[in-house]
Amino acid sequence: MNEREKWATRIGLVLAMAGNAVGLGNFLRFPRQAALNGGGAFMIPYFFALIFMGIPIMWIEWAMGRYGGQYGESTTAGQFNLMWKNKISKYFGSIGISIPLLFVIYYTYIESWCLAYAFFSLTQKYFGISDMSHMNSFLQQFQGVESGSFFSTVLIALIFWLITIALNVWIIGRGISGGIEKLAKIAMPLLLIFAVILVLRVFTIGTPDPNYPDRSVMNGLAYIWNPNFSQLTNFAVWLAAAGQIFFTLSIGTGSIQTYASYLKKDDDCALTGLSTSATNEFVEVILGGSIAIPISVAFFGLATTQAIAQQGSFDLGFVAMPIIFQKLPFGFFFGMLWFLLLFFAGITSSVALSSPFMALLKEKFNLKREKAALIVGLVLFSFGLPIVFFLKFGYLDQYDFWIGMLLLSLLALLETIVFVYGFSKPLVESSNIKPKIFAYLKYGLKNGWAELNKGAEIKIPKFFFFAMKYVVPFYLIVLFVGWLWQDLSSPKSMILLKGISGNELLFCWIARGTMIGIIIAIGILTKIAWREK
Amino acid sequence: MRWDGWLFLILGWGFVFSLFVFCFAKILKKGK
Numbered sequence: 001m002n003e004r005e006k007w008a009t010r011i012g013l014v015l016a017m018a019g020n021a022v023g024l025g026n027f028l029r030f031p032r033q034a035a036l037n038g039g040g041a042f043m044i045p046y047f048f049a050l051i052f053m054g055i056p057i058m059w060i061e062w063a064m065g066r067y068g069g070q071y072g073e074s075t076t077a078g079q080f081n082l083m084w085k086n087k088i089s090k091y092f093g094s095i096g097i098s099i100p101l102l103f104v105i106y107y108t109y110i111e112s113w114c115l116a117y118a119f120f121s122l123t124q125k126y127f128g129i130s131d132m133s134h135m136n137s138f139l140q141q142f143q144g145v146e147s148g149s150f151f152s153t154v155l156i157a158l159i160f161w162l163i164t165i166a167l168n169v170w171i172i173g174r175g176i177s178g179g180i181e182k183l184a185k186i187a188m189p190l191l192l193i194f195a196v197i198l199v200l201r202v203f204t205i206g207t208p209d210p211n212y213p214d215r216s217v218m219n220g221l222a223y224i225w226n227p228n229f230s231q232l233t234n235f236a237v238w239l240a241a242a243g244q245i246f247f248t249l250s251i252g253t254g255s256i257q258t259y260a261s262y263l264k265k266d267d268d269c270a271l272t273g274l275s276t277s278a279t280n281e282f283v284e285v286i287l288g289g290s291i292a293i294p295i296s297v298a299f300f301g302l303a304t305t306q307a308i309a310q311q312g313s314f315d316l317g318f319v320a321m322p323i324i325f326q327k328l329p330f331g332f333f334f335g336m337l338w339f340l341l342l343f344f345a346g347i348t349s350s351v352a353l354s355s356p357f358m359a360l361l362k363e364k365f366n367l368k369r370e371k372a373a374l375i376v377g378l379v380l381f382s383f384g385l386p387i388v389f390f391l392k393f394g395y396l397d398q399y400d401f402w403i404g405m406l407l408l409s410l411l412a413l414l415e416t417i418v419f420v421y422g423f424s425k426p427l428v429e430s431s432n433i434k435p436k437i438f439a440y441l442k443y444g445l446k447n448g449w450a451e452l453n454k455g456a457e458i459k460i461p462k463f464f465f466f467a468m469k470y471v472v473p474f475y476l477i478v479l480f481v482g483w484l485w486q487d488l489s490s491p492k493s494m495i496l497l498k499g500i501s502g503n504e505l506l507f508c509w510i511a512r513g514t515m516i517g518i519i520i521a522i523g524i525l526t527k528i529a530w531r532e533k
Numbered sequence: 534m535r536w537d538g539w540l541f542l543i544l545g546w547g548f549v550f551s552l553f554v555f556c557f558a559k560i561l562k563k564g565k
Contacts, residue, residue, distance in 0.1 A: 040541030
């Protein structure tokens, strides 16, 4: 049996956990969501979701992970099995291994675009392309969606993707303290420094073209922060805010539990967990909100920025920003900082997303760390290849919708039920209260709350007890149903594959089949692992 | 930017900055 790994330092743990949370979404998704959903008024449902849903789930995941780690269980499969004594609980928990694995399969490809664009910035490859449509062609040709004079094949994208996978494998192969913690200690401070440099550069731009006095950084900030209160009665805005909190804190992926399982049994969860969320929010709200949208408004004006924001996060990051960098003195340098910042944000998240599957291989199948990392790399390569080659057929979009939206909220709901109610089952069974549902209401979260507060260095307000027990399950059900409803009623429904035809339809079904196959395969591995045990 | 935009910016930034400082001040105080 391999000796169980531990975090070497507390700051390393905080940085690694914060690195898990801080991702591309902090810099690309958040400002776009805020700008599109009511500006300053968006921050009301955003902070509401942070306090009532995000922070409680984050603590649940930390406590669950640390509890599992005491018994050598690094994945939600083992942790569910420990906390909810039931034959099927480990299979529910196994989706906490398959979700992050499926996530990282497509995430590493997006991460590799950042590395490639950092290189393109340094070598000024996209310099000279001054309009949106050509810059969009540059991106599409790079991705292999179309062929043209910038890139004739997807080869360059493939090379950067392989480099990204190799880097991920190398880091996770070096272990928790020797690989992931060291990466976090280097990448997170660099990310913060790069972000601060970029924010300072953005704030000193002012009004770059005196012929267009409306095009200013101040108007860009106004686009994000001026509140539009009429949006508060729109359910979709509340859904978007809750979704943003979900993605930004990396909750519902199973990766927090795996990282937390490497804590010692009396290590603090309450303050350390809150610190990682605070770091993430600092990076998102203060730094993330002050770069892409304000600079875009300063150079393109409000109307064009609105159109770019409507198009999507990638248009903002990979089409608008490269044009802007060309207009700045030393633009190649600022471009490189921007894309390296995104790459660091990406890689600290992708190593976290790989860790549950890595832990399963290492700890349940007794594989050496290096061998387990190579298998993870092989899986990323094999299942990532169709994503690279079939991007134009909507292959990646299927992954992003099913994994990045629906299954995340499902796992979060399951883990909340297990932590709040399943963990208290022994108390319910020893009580005389009938029917049992009243006993669950009485004893629910009793064990979980005690576990969370073990070694706590701050007193968690009792309010969070009620939030975890009642508000979080309700919030998650509303979120899950809301997303389903939103998609099913959309003319571009991903579930119903509306507006997709011919070849694309086939590839969408292949993507779905692959995802189901991986979920079943992880379920089978879980069964084998526990039978061998 | 409108006055209420400034208000939301100050409140938003103020909240996350205070939370950040609170957490790390506590961690440093514990000295682990």
